[in-house]
Amino acid sequence: MEDLHFYRRLSIAPMLDYTDRHERYFLRMLSRNILLYSEMITAPALLHGEPERFLRHHPAEHPVALQLGGSHPQNLALCAKMGEDAGYSEINLNCGCPSDRVQSGSFGACLMKEAALVGECISAMQAAVKIPVTIKTRIGIDHDDSWEFFLDFIETTGRAGCDTYIIHARKAWLKGLSPKENREVPPLNYEFVFRLKALKPHLNISINGGVRTLAQTKELLQKLDGVMIGREAYENPWMLREADAEIYGKENPGWKTRKQLLEAFFPYVEEQLKDGCPLNIITRHLFGLFNGLPGARTYRRILSEKASKAGADLRVLKEAMNAVEEQVL
Ligand SMILES: Cc1cc2nc3c(=O)[nH]c(=O)nc-3n(C[C@H](O)[C@H](O)[C@H](O)COP(=O)(O)O)c2cc1C
Known part of the structure; x- marks a missing residue:
């Protein structure tokens, strides 16, 4: 099996209610190489709910990452271990989702304001598993949208051991916008992501937000390590049919229709x-x-x-x- 960073060149975004195991199995038929992400599963749901149901997936889905939501280091460490034992290839911490439900549980995008705590979560999870632990985040939240704020978040969590980031290249407003509006209203700012990669070339950086074609993906890969696509892959899965050749230099599955x-x-x-x-x-x-x-x-x-x-x-x-x-x- 190739290194996970190879597959990360193109990944499919975690999407609650969308990227369940059936969707992931279907997308896998379109590309043998794309890195798939689960929907976000919160640590309390996993610890107090039905873990088998939440973690269930088909062997054909691999490589597949488990996205967790939470902010309690030890609980996240337990969940990361459950994910590793269930066979996931990566654990990703959600620091980008702005819904009210998520904020009340103190996870998601509000964690951008708590970089030190996120660092503790990363260290605890990394100590519990051998698979990579990564972060998906925004470029800012509310009025904390400066380059310095974004860089401080990356550097603080980087010192704690994170070296792989997926960055949804727009900020989130925690109040006043619905989650859907928060995926559309704040403007995309790819420049922050390019600048980060140029400044920290040792980090593995994927960009997310607004990517709709494989051509656009290839162009972004000139500057970055990975591209994550969400809505377009869900709404128009056929766009992925040539991803194996175009993005990975491998053979396509060859679907004619x-x-x-x-x-x-x-x-x-x-x-x-x-x-x-x-x-x-x-x-x-x-x-x-x-x-x-x-x-x-x-x-x-x-x-x-x-x-x-x-x-x-x-x-x-x-x-x-x-x-x-x-x-x-
Ligand atoms: C229906 C839906 C559910 C989402 N759920 C999650 C989630 O569980 N975790 C997460 O990090 N992002 C979630 N997102 C955000 C996506 O992962 C992605 O960051 C966003 O859609 C921007 O990428 P796109 O422009 O390619 O769609 C969700 C997006 C949508 C549309």
């Missing part, structure tokens, strides 16, 4: 249905697959009307797929 890809996903869907998973839990991730093709709207309508009905099975997905007209490339 989206239908061919979807058909290859059917056995997984059947396996999950047999295991008691409702169809719509899987198909909700497939809405964007045929975007732009004739029949895509009917495809989505069939899925939204029928996939959540009791007993819905693969026939619904096939019926939806058959509504799409697709040319062979």
Whole structure:
């Protein structure tokens, strides 16, 4: 297996309610190399909930990183160990999510104001596991949006042992903006990220925010170690089909059509249905697959009307797929 930094050249962002194990399995079919991230799992949920359910993933997903939310060093260390034992390749600490729910638990973006505490969390987790422990963060929060503030956060956590950062290149407002607005309203500032890499070339730096194409990814990789894509990969997964060749210099999986890809996903869907998973839990991730093709709207309508009905099975997905007209490339 290659070094994790190789796979990190292109990663898929952690997205709550989106990047669950079904979505990750599906994206893995589009690229054997992209680094996948779990949804954020909070330390209290993992320690007091059902860890097997939260940590469950398919061996085919690898390499896959577990993102944790929390700010209690010892609890995070316990969770990191649980993640390592479950087979994850990396533990990532969320220092970038601005939702109210997250702030009340004192984790996510508000941790940018507590760099020393984040450093303690990193050290505790690193002492507990052998796999890499990384940070995903913003470039600032509220009025703390200067270069000096950002650099101090990186240097403080760096001294604690973190050497790999994924940076969502916009600041977050902790009050007044919804999480969705916080992904759109504060302007992107890639310059801060370029400047950081130029100043600290020994750090592994991935950039995140607003990347929509493999061409853009390749351009950013001229200056940085990695690019993380969130919404575009979710809404338009087909954009990843040539990632293995374009980004990694490897062979693409070679899907000729989206239908061919979807058909290859059917056995997984059947396996999950047999295991008691409702169809719509899987198909909700497939809405964007045929975007732009004739029949895509009917495809989505069939899925939204029928996939959540009791007993819905693969026939619904096939019926939806058959509504799409697709040319062979
Ligand atoms: C629905 C949704 C859920 C998200 N959940 C998380 C999360 O659990 N942890 C996290 O660090 N970021 C989360 N994010 C932020 C993304 O990881 C990413 O930083 C952001 O979407 C910007 O990247 P993009 O422009 O490529 O989408 C979420 C984003 C979306 C759209």
